Amino acid sequence: MWFEWTLAVRLLREGRAQTLLIIAGIAVGVSVIVFLTALISGLQASIIDRTLGTQAHIRISAPDDVARPLREADDSALSSRIEQRAQRLRSVEQWPLLVEELDRFDEVTAVSPIVSGPALARRGAANRSVALVGMEPERYTRIVPVDREMKTGEFRVVGRDILIGTILAQDLGASVGERIRLETGGGRSDVFTVAGIFELGVRDLDQRIVYMGMKPAQALLDLPGGATGVDLRVREIFDAEAVAQRIQRRLGTKAESWMVTNSNLLDAIAAQSMSTNLIKIFVAISAAFGIASVLAVSVVQRSREIGILRAMGTRRPQVLRVFLLQGAIVGLIGAAIGSLMAGGLIGFWQAMGLARSGRGAFDLMVTPELFIGATLLAAVIGMLAAVAPARRAARLDPVEAMRAT
Amino acid sequence: MTTAVLELLELRKSYGIGTPVEVEVLHGLDLRLEPGEFAALIGPSGSGKTTLLNLLGLLDRPTSGDLLLLGQPTRELDDDARTALRGRRMGFVFQFHHLLPAFTATENVLMPVMAASGRPSPAAIREAESLLDAVGLADHRHKKPAELSGGQQQRVAIARALMPNPALLLADEPTGNLDTHTADEVFELFRRFNRERGLTVLVVTHDPRLAERCDREIKLVDGRIVSDERRVGRQR
Ligand SMILES: Nc1ncnc2c1ncn2[C@@H]1O[C@H](COP(=O)(O)OP(=O)(O)OP(=O)(O)O)[C@@H](O)[C@H]1O
């Protein structure tokens, strides 16, 4: 290979303008691909991150009540209509056992039973409908780190201490230390103290969620000793659905992953990935055609030299390799320069974001794999693009080639 | 009878086969070159000398007939085998000097060796340098062809042809654009290799003075050998 390598390098150095042209083309292509990938994957990671920041990866709940004819004993008017029953709050059966089992699952990193249901919050004349969430703080904060999102007051849910979101606090005009009455459907009600106010950054949650301990929630929702669900976090977020299915099979409970509840988001992300992949493919293809056409010209220009080389005992496969190597070399150099350009672009983008909003809107996803991948890709594309010109060079008839002056 | 370095059997060559301008340039040549012979190929312009040399150098394929190189038929050989044979056994000096512009004089001389076996050994580099010395280019080893005169380029090409220590040297008007003095020196170099290493030489020349000094004179006219004389007293 020494001979082919030497020749390839010399020919590239000799045809300086053409070489620089190809390298510039590849560099631009690679920087576009790298930057775009960093941008889009960063964006997607941040969207998913934000979504999962306030949501369990998997939620286990009691099976839905089955729809059946309304023929309940306390319903005197017999009816043959079939109606979807209003879902009653039900406890997950044997949930303490379930939690124990789930703790042993390898892929599951956090398990948190919760009791949740609707309620009305009153303070003075103001009232708002809210969602009660009763939980065990040490477990729950490993699912949603509410303790790190406290605005005022402290994270404490013992006894009659509750946590509410910033918007709810505003709606009720409640601040830390003040009392709120919570009422539920069965006419149960009780008075609680706001221990802290959190801001999760999701409007719906900051407006509706009321966190409290398990016990008071069970009492308010008439589910003594019960849990309406078990929230889980898994090691690999994109394995969540598979894990959920496995749990469902093994433990016979209903387990729903974030991937199912957020299928719209995932579809959008998939569509976005596909369109950026298309862009990347077209950039790669146009770069390949650019390399191929410049190399094709160079083969024509160099046919005399190729003829001489052939006359001097250079075999066809050697000629072929010389031109493939040229493609690979410009691919690698172009990719290196392109990576640097992309690095600069990424740095500039982050700095811009920082200047605009005080903190990066989101971080671009920059991994060494991205650069290595782009570089290898460029080398392969350079080589593939060189195939046609290289074969042409190898096929040249030495006598004919040398006649060309 | 010893094995001929080169043997032609009814060799024919046509150009433009299958086209209206098909023309036969060589009309069935028979020829033997014995080891150590020093022969001149002469003939008017357009008689087919370059065409013949290209065939002998395995750069081109005959339309019919065969060509034996050191007793080996070459008709059936594939391109790689022909290329290898050409690179190892033959030195070629073209009518128009053909050097690679991207390489220095020494590197050009080393080209056949590098094509055959990669990075040249120190011994090969010394050999290349001494060949450049022999053609009077000791001070120009590191120059690229563009920095050399036409005659100097031709001498680099000659050194390159001698580099693989070939069995057969084919030279197409090697001294065409050299002054008489340099032409004589180059010719002397051929003679020396012929004498010292038993190199067989076939040289195309228009210079009657040089043809005179060869052991054998083959004359080609319109694609036919019209005369083939060995000089009396110098025959081996
Ligand atoms: N590729 C080709 N296609 C068609 N005809 C050709 C080709 N090459 C050579 N010829 C013809 O073959 C004949 C012999 O050409 P060749 O180059 O062998 O002559 P030559 O003896 O070397 O002449 P000179 O002394 O001028 O170099 C010429 O008539 C030429 O026109």
Ligand SMILES: [Mg+2]
């Ligand atoms: Mg000629």
